[in-house]
Amino acid sequence: MSTPERRDFEERYSACFTDFALKTVTGLLIGSMFGGFFLRGYRRWPMYIGGGLGFGMAYSNCEDSLNTFLLSKEPRPCVIK
Template sequence: MREMSKTDKRDFEDRYSACFVDFGLKTVTGLLIGSMMGSFFLRGYKKWPMYIGGGLGFGMAYSNCENSLNDYLLAMNPKPCSIKLV
C-alpha cells in the first residue's frame, strides 16, 4: 500500500518564511471576501464583514503555521536529559 501523506522535507527557516506568506495571503483574501460580502449582501458598505473575514484568514494562517512548526519541532529527536545525583 502507498503511504497517504508525504513527509515534509523543509527546514525550519523555510517553514517560518512560508508562514509569513500564508499570513499575508489568507488575511488579504479574507479582507477581500469580507468586503465583497458586505457590499453585495448588505445595504451600503459595512466594514464589519471585512474585519471578520480578515480575522478568520489570520486565524487560519496562525493555525496552519503553528501545526507546521510544531510538526517540525516535535519530529526532532531530543537527547534524553539525565540528572546525576552526587
C-alpha cells in the same frame, strides 16, 4: 553554511508569513465584497471578520507546521556549560 534542518525550519517559517499575508488579504477582500454586495451598503464588520478568520487560519496552519517539524526531532538533554 547552514544545516539542512535549519534551512527547512527557515523555509517553513517564511512560508508562515506568506500564508498569513495571503489568507488575511483574501479574507479582507471576501469580507468587503460580502458587506458591499449582500448587505446593501459598505459595512466594515464583515471585512474585519474575514480578516480575522484569515489570520486565525494562517496561525493554525503555521503552528501545526512548526510543531510537526520541532516535535519530530529527537530530544536532546540540556547541558549547562
